[in-house]
Amino acid sequence: MAKTQPVKIKAPRGKLGVLIPGMGAVGTTFIAGVEAIRRGLGKPFGSLTQMATIRLGKRTENRTPLIKDFVPLAKLDDIVFGGWDIFPANAYESALQAGVLDKTLLDQLKKPLAAVKPMKAVFDPAYLHNISGPNIKKKGSKMDKAQALMDDIKQFKKKTGASRLVMLWCGSTEVYHQPASCHQSLKAFEKGLREDDPNIAPSQIYAYAALKLGIPFGNGAPNLTNDVPALDELARNRGVPHAGKDFKTGQTLMKTIVSPGLKARMLGVTGWFSTNILGNRDGEVLDDPGSFKTKEQTKLSVLDYILQPNLYPELYKDIVHVVRINYYPPRGDAKEGWDNVDIFGWLGYPMQIKINFLCRDSILAAPIVLDLVLFLDLAQRAGMKGIQEWLSFYFKAPLTAPGLYPEHDLFIQLMKLKNTLRWMRGEELITHLGLEYYD
Numbered sequence: 001m002a003k004t005q006p007v008k009i010k011a012p013r014g015k016l017g018v019l020i021p022g023m024g025a026v027g028t029t030f031i032a033g034v035e036a037i038r039r040g041l042g043k044p045f046g047s048l049t050q051m052a053t054i055r056l057g058k059r060t061e062n063r064t065p066l067i068k069d070f071v072p073l074a075k076l077d078d079i080v081f082g083g084w085d086i087f088p089a090n091a092y093e094s095a096l097q098a099g100v101l102d103k104t105l106l107d108q109l110k111k112p113l114a115a116v117k118p119m120k121a122v123f124d125p126a127y128l129h130n131i132s133g134p135n136i137k138k139k140g141s142k143m144d145k146a147q148a149l150m151d152d153i154k155q156f157k158k159k160t161g162a163s164r165l166v167m168l169w170c171g172s173t174e175v176y177h178q179p180a181s182c183h184q185s186l187k188a189f190e191k192g193l194r195e196d197d198p199n200i201a202p203s204q205i206y207a208y209a210a211l212k213l214g215i216p217f218g219n220g221a222p223n224l225t226n227d228v229p230a231l232d233e234l235a236r237n238r239g240v241p242h243a244g245k246d247f248k249t250g251q252t253l254m255k256t257i258v259s260p261g262l263k264a265r266m267l268g269v270t271g272w273f274s275t276n277i278l279g280n281r282d283g284e285v286l287d288d289p290g291s292f293k294t295k296e297q298t299k300l301s302v303l304d305y306i307l308q309p310n311l312y313p314e315l316y317k318d319i320v321h322v323v324r325i326n327y328y329p330p331r332g333d334a335k336e337g338w339d340n341v342d343i344f345g346w347l348g349y350p351m352q353i354k355i356n357f358l359c360r361d362s363i364l365a366a367p368i369v370l371d372l373v374l375f376l377d378l379a380q381r382a383g384m385k386g387i388q389e390w391l392s393f394y395f396k397a398p399l400t401a402p403g404l405y406p407e408h409d410l411f412i413q414l415m416k417l418k419n420t421l422r423w424m425r426g427e428e429l430i431t432h433l434g435l436e437y438y439d
């Protein structure tokens with residue numbers, strides 16, 4: 001494909017403030033990881049922005065720079081952290097409690113981590129049943145709370161001297177709820193905030209505060225949050241990028257790696273049974289049926305979109321797809337997932353695949369947080385606004401334009417991400433046609 005004009009991208013000058021509602025296992029593993037990498041105590045494995053290359057031009061040109069040398073990203077040394085949590089523990093204490101990273105490593109990072117103290121959270125027990133904490137904003141309407149968050153953000157910016165900000169929800173999974181009339185337009189949403197509409201969840205108040213201030217927003221949980229017309233309207237009005245939802249880690253990552261392969265070879269699937277044991281605070285929250293339902297929705301949608309049973313009814317129409325998560329404290333953050341996949345091949349002969357993934361949830365999620373922060377900041381500086389579908393690569397349930405089905409296939413998502421970067425820099429998009437090599 002022909003080259004286009006490069007997009008004008010502002011240089012990443014000054015500090016980038018990362019604001020995290022929910023400083024639990026994922027949030028603190030991310031913060032501690034960045035601090036460790038800065039000091040040479042670890043490597044950013046799992047992060048495309050830090051480790052991946054991008055091919056440019058023809059295969060014979062041998063141009064494969066690192067992504068971070070190809071597009072102007074913020075440097076890790078320029079990142080400063082802030083956040084909110086319903087518990088007052090600082091990032092050091094919270095990371096110790098999460099038990100993801102070794103104490104010896106955390107002790108080496110104690111000073112910078114202990115300095116990250118969570119601001120008072122916006123909380124509503126109707127949206128989170130299994131946990132509650134004391135570090136919350138108590139007074140006022142939902143609009144007053146949005147205003148209080150905006151005041152927190154302005155103070156954080158002043159205190160740290162950050163020139164740009166990004167907000168990424170790493171908070172607990174809220175109970176399942178569907179879009180209501182207050183979510184349909186910005187006007188209705190702001191009325192709902194003033195009138196304390198029960199359909200507005202805490203995560204939506206954070207998203208509103210960020211977008212209103214022109215700050216890019218991403219959602220790492222399966223909550224509805226920014227997946228509503230009102231907040232997309234706000235993002236577009238303010239010229240801000242946003243993305244979501246639910247970090248693609250663990251079992252769903254495996255599913256989106258394996259299922260495109262089965263479909264590529266036209267192998268049928270009759271059933272996919274997935275079960276997990278998980279013992280961290282996320283597992284405790286997901287033990288509540290309301291929060292689990294939110295998670296189940298994003299986990300279940302993946303196979304339908306990848307396998308396209310409407311196009312291939314003989315192969316995929318009647319798949320039995322079951323997802324279970326069991327809270328099992330002894331395992332902490334070290335989740336174990338089992339998948340049993342019943343497949344069939346030539347003449348319908350059945351076969352089985354078993355996947356037993358002993359993963360570390362937050363170790364898989366932290367590099368996603370880093371990449372999303374850096375790419376959302378890049379998108380903002382490149383003047384991209386509204387839903388950022390090119391970041392689907394990182395999500396279980398990617399946001400898309402209304403009426404457009406999401407692309408779940410990890411490899412298509414990766415191609416889309418890299419082609420978007422090529423497009424930004426005015427490089428040829430890569431189609432893999434490759435006929436020119438044989439002319």
Ligand SMILES: NC(=O)c1ccc[n+]([C@@H]2O[C@H](COP(=O)([O-])OP(=O)(O)OC[C@H]3O[C@@H](n4cnc5c(N)ncnc54)[C@H](O)[C@@H]3O)[C@@H](O)[C@H]2O)c1
Pocket residue numbers: 021022023024025026027084085086087098121122123124128133170171172173174202203220221222246247248249250280281282285360361362364365
């Ligand atoms: N770990 C993964 O691999 C992974 C993958 C996909 C999605 N997620 C999602 O990311 C989120 C974080 O996961 P985790 O393992 O860090 O969970 P966690 O329970 O360790 O951390 C969540 C934190 O959010 C805080 N919180 C809850 N409500 C809040 C509010 N209204 N304002 C501010 N803070 C609030 C909690 O107190 C807790 O400290 C969850 O929603 C989870 O489902 C995680």
